[in-house]
Amino acid sequence: MNRAALRRAARTEWGPLVGTVRRTLVRKKxxxxxxxLTAVALTAVFQIVQNQSWGFGxxxxxGSVQAQLPWWLALLRTPLSLFVPALDLPVxxxxxxxxxxxxxxxxxxxxxxxxAISYVATLAGxxxxxxxxxxxxxxxxxxxxxxxxxxDTGPSAAVVGLAVYxxxxxxxxxxxATVVLAMAVEAVIKPNLAGKEHIAAVAAMLVLCAADELRRxxxxxxxxxxxxxxxxxxxxxxxxxxxxxxx
Numbered sequence: 001m002n003r004a005a006l007r008r009a010a011r012t013e014w015g016p017l018v019g020t021v022r023r024t025l026v027r028k029k030x031x032x033x034x035x036x037l038t039a040v041a042l043t044a045v046f047q048i049v050q051n052q053s054w055g056f057g058x059x060x061x062x063g064s065v066q067a068q069l070p071w072w073l074a075l076l077r078t079p080l081s082l083f084v085p086a087l088d089l090p091v092x093x094x095x096x097x098x099x100x101x102x103x104x105x106x107x108x109x110x111x112x113x114x115x116a117i118s119y120v121a122t123l124a125g126x127x128x129x130x131x132x133x134x135x136x137x138x139x140x141x142x143x144x145x146x147x148x149x150x151x152d153t154g155p156s157a158a159v160v161g162l163a164v165y166x167x168x169x170x171x172x173x174x175x176x177a178t179v180v181l182a183m184a185v186e187a188v189i190k191p192n193l194a195g196k197e198h199i200a201a202v203a204a205m206l207v208l209c210a211a212d213e214l215r216r217x218x219x220x221x222x223x224x225x226x227x228x229x230x231x232x233x234x235x236x237x238x239x240x241x242x243x244x245x246x247x
Contacts, residue, residue: 035111121161124204125197
């Protein structure tokens with residue numbers, strides 16, 4: 001494939017997404033991603049505090065989720081668990097992921113939808129962990145009992161979920177497929193709690209994407225029947241399916 005073909009492929013894959021992000025950043029700069037900057041700061045603060053002798057316990061009580069916890073306590077801690085980085089991974093990687101993926105999602109989807117989708121992805125992983133421990137290690141979908149004591153994935157499940165959802169919404173099919181395939185390979189190579197929670201997050205996002213696709217395809221029909229619209233959706237002028245920014 002020559003360079004011209006590669007450039008065309010790149011424009012087809014990322015053009016609408018990059019255009020939306022660039023226009024918004026040029027117009028608003030850092031004011032376009034206040035929630036993302038808050039999330040990065042909160043993740044950094046949690047990392048600093050949990051590495052102090054006095055801070056590990058309080059951070060775990062606020063944002064540590066394990067399958068062995070009662071349901072009500074796990075649900076109570078899940079929102080903050082998005083911003084508690086894993087202890088065994090470099091925090092700079094987590095901060096970079098949150099800044100990049102949350103930032104793109106906030107520009108393309110709006111802060112509230114970004115938060116909602118990241119919470120759904122994280123909650124899907126949390127729910128799967130309980131189910132997998134209940135199933136047990138005898139099944140490919142199960143986990144050994146000791147996995148109930150492992151701390152959940154932190155922001156990584158939310159990052160994976162947002163990457164899948166945004167790339168689907170903007171018709172970046174290759175990117176979406178790459179993320180899904182990478183998570184599947186991770187789960188095969190390292191069939192631990194984190195890898196399988198990422199798969200659960202991907203599955204939840206694919207269900208959301210399918211439901212959103214169905215809703216958007218049915219809407220023009222309803223508009224046509226009511227006489228208030230036509231078969232063209234709200235994304236006219238863009239590549240089919242690439243949505244306008246949500247405020």
